[in-house]
Amino acid sequence: MTAPAPPLAMLAELTHRCPLQCPYCSNPRELERASNEMDTAKWLDILEQATDLGILQVHFSGGEPTVRKDLVVLVEKAAQLGLYSNLITAGVLLDQAAVRRLFDAGLDHVQLSFQDSEAGSADLIGGFKDGHRRKLEVARWIRAADLPLTINAPLHRRNLSHLDAIIEMAVELGAERFEAAHVQYYGWALRNRGALMPTRAQLEAATVTVEAARARLKGVLVIDYVVPDYYARRPKACMGGWARQFLNVTPVGKVLPCHAAESITGLDFDRVTERPLADIWQDSEALRRFRGTDWMPEPCRSCDRREIDWGGCRCQAFALTGDAAATDPACEKSPEHLAMFSLAESESAQPPPPFVYRRIGAKA
Ligand code: SF4
């Protein structure tokens, strides 16, 4: 067996704590409590191990990473190690001095999330009062500190009609990049799928809006666009393939191939508190399980796209078929594809149910 190439990037999920309660949050339904989080010394060690392994980028995430009092120390360490660092934040806990401290510590980039362009709707979606106004302020402080800014707005049926205004907001705030990603249905978003699933007509209108904005804003704003799998014909190359380019470390040290992988039951993810990161990357059973193409069933096994999309998303295959080794139902060659598409059509035609907010102990 040849050793896998090193991952390019690590998502460091410092915590699951977050003042917001987004109903599409990518954190697992079972959130880790603060008392179980790894301490500063362990995260500093993980950053060193990541660098030794050949990782080039670290994305500090959560939950909300700014709840961690040691964030500046971790950013400083990443800079000393020569890692490119990105902060993925909802922003509401930052003040101008904190933004400045992060810049001085060597932070390279900020990705700030918005829920909508309108304060009332944004605060309702995020379940946090006055959050939108604070984010607008934070975006200005980020740009004033000369930090490159990406704005990210998860898209769904409750905010899609504002897409044009959200893009304009990103331009006004001085973002260089805008991520228009339709919600992906795992974890909390799967629980809230009926409340979030757009109609096909909404999706088509959004695609027209994005194409027009891309043409209008060429050279001003780069727009990344991710369509919802339920209306796709081919799956996305999820994470560039399972455990090929990316790893995710959870607040308690579990090493995953993506942030949603814990939704697959029956896989035992090794912890960096118990085994070196390089060992886990190269040899952990859970990471080897779907790496490459050997695990693939038909129709993927003989498909000429198998090293392009790597069979799609294992978490989605598990969520919709109960079998993580099945072909992603987003692929039209999957026997489950039509059922997935019909499900999207029928759920999006119903009035949206209320959100189940992301909270520890929220009812199933
Ligand atoms: S998606 Fe919302 S609730 Fe989840 S971590 Fe981000 S801001 Fe917090």
Ligand code: SF4
């Ligand atoms: S059959 Fe498998 S490899 Fe081929 S396009 Fe579909 S998901 Fe991708």
